[in-house]
Amino acid sequence: MDFESFTSQKEPHARTIIHFDMDCFYAQVEELRDVSLRTKPLGIQQKQIVVTCNYVARQYGVTKLMLISEAKKLCPNIVLVNGEDLTNYRQMSNKIFEIVHKYTPLVEKMGFDEDFADVTELVATRWKDNIDVEVEGYIHPVDHELTEHCDCGCDKRLAIGSQIAKEIRQELFVTLGITCCAGISYNKLLAKLVGSINKPNKQTVLISNYAEEFMREINNLHSITGIGQKTEALLLENGIANVTELQNSDIDMLKKKLGFETATKLKELSFGRDIGPVRPTGKPKTIGLEDACRPISVKKDVEEKFRMLLMRLIEQVSEDGRIPIAIKVVLRKFDSAKKTSHRETKQANILPSLFKSNSNGQITLAEGALGKLLKIIMRLFERVVDLEKPFNITLIGLAFSKFQQRKTGSSSIANYLIKKTDLEVQSVTSITSDEGFLSSPQTFRPSDQFYRRRTTASPIPMNVDLEAPSSDISDFSENEVEPSPKKSRFSLLIAKRRCLSSNDVNDIASPSKLRVCDLRLNSRDSEKDISMSPISSPSTSFPVPPPSKCSSPQNINYSPTSSVNGGDESRDIGDMVCDPIAAPKSQEPNTSIPQQPSQTNEDSLTTTAVSTQTTISGNLANIPCPSGVDQSVFNELPLDVQNELINTWRSSMAAKANNLNTNTTAATSNISTNTSMAGGQKNTLYRYFLRNK
DNA sequence: CAGCTATAG
């Protein structure tokens, strides 16, 4: 069995997907903060609810989303920790993501405590002919061998996948102290479902050809991702109460009720067929906070809530580093109507100049911006609530969205153009690689990772007109909403540049004359500018997990040998030898290091990726103008911009060559989109320098 | 695009 044949999308079992599910995540995070909690029944409280709890509490019958009162009845000794502020959970979630991300760029977050990873490529690089691979963890169904019923090679891929899952779980544990379950299969649906068969802290692979039966075994419609309450109810109305019945359902009536798309998709899912790719998660599109509260009916109280939310939000946005250009308020009215989830939202665009960048790649509020924002917020609030009449607000939320791109790296074209404007977007020199979460310098980190996601074009509606600097931002906050962006003037701009190109070098070389609003940048565009460099050969550039010296996993408490988990006759021999009840620092450092999977050097990185970062210095005359680029325009560009364009162009070529035999998954598509830039792509900076035919 | 609904965890 060779790689090409199973890498092809046509092979049903071609991919290898791992789903990770953290064991009672919030509770784990709290136990790491205070290890004395491990032995006690622990519930994480949000308002009147236990949103999750540890296994000790579950022994008493406490469950997720149980009322506090009920939990106390079942377990009077339960320790409750307030978990309304998700900061710690979010941070841990990000660290987990980063670790998984070292193994493959194809990582998709599902909430804070779950991740999908497409390790198809990694499996291929680890594939050795004539060498059998042992499966790590459980096999489902039990008493079956992986090799049964299918000869496409999927048994071996799954076995390798299970070893990767094992390694990743091991690393999560030794570096973060976090345990999780993992499911391994050839698509997301099955990986997720099979991962939940053995819990907690276990991993399970699914026998490929058992999929259809497995789905009937699950049989619960709600456990199929995509079928929520409404759809389930709708299906039930039509006589479909479980997966088996969905499998046997009449597709035509299904289409009538659900529409073609969802009908066919659900039917496929019912058989365990899911072609949904693992879509790499990028930076969030919105950053928001909300607070359910006892009914508020006074404007002043509302404003106070908003102020607190806003200050917390600013902190998050500051760390994120991108500048938001829209804000949204979310409100839930107590309307005696028991529509539980009737939220109303209003949003408005805001000026980017409310924020300024500091040299650390973070952003802060400009002078007086907080007050202005609050004004805008209260205006939006009054668009929802008529202050003349009595009102009751039971939930208040705020969210920033439409983030502007903050490029990292000094050589970006975008930064070059922006820096010359009078905008305070300084910090061109700050090569802040927007880290944030993990400190690990070893981290494999394609800098494009956070910018790869498909995102709707969000033009930068900046109204900073250099000719009219008098337009104060306060004008806007008074007007609350910002003028809607005009149509792109780029074609005009280009035309102008072309006219001037022969004699007015200055106009081109001095972008300060460009108005930033002329740049129809969106996140997609900048993404390309960024994504050029570290791509070169994906299949060779994955690091094998470092035989991590386990230098000093701060505050990690694990113990290799002590008591075995609750008498679990672990068939899962490879599972974490961890004792969640272990005393933290009483461990001797030597003994507390779990044995690492002995990593041979043979599959370590031998191919050196071509550093496309290298700038072409020196004689530009030797460098051909990229094909399709207007030579005269090109020559008049500043040297570093020329360099960047050439690098861009080169790596496109390299990628195209490299890409010939690569597969179809979504993540590699950033390469192909680059290569096809001359084709369909609009709005790319690169494209702006292309010759109009 | 703005606002709402559905979905998931």
Next chain:
DNA sequence: ATTTCTATAGCTG
């Protein structure tokens, strides 16, 4: 039944 605090995608006017 329904709860909390997020985040994303898709539908509609």
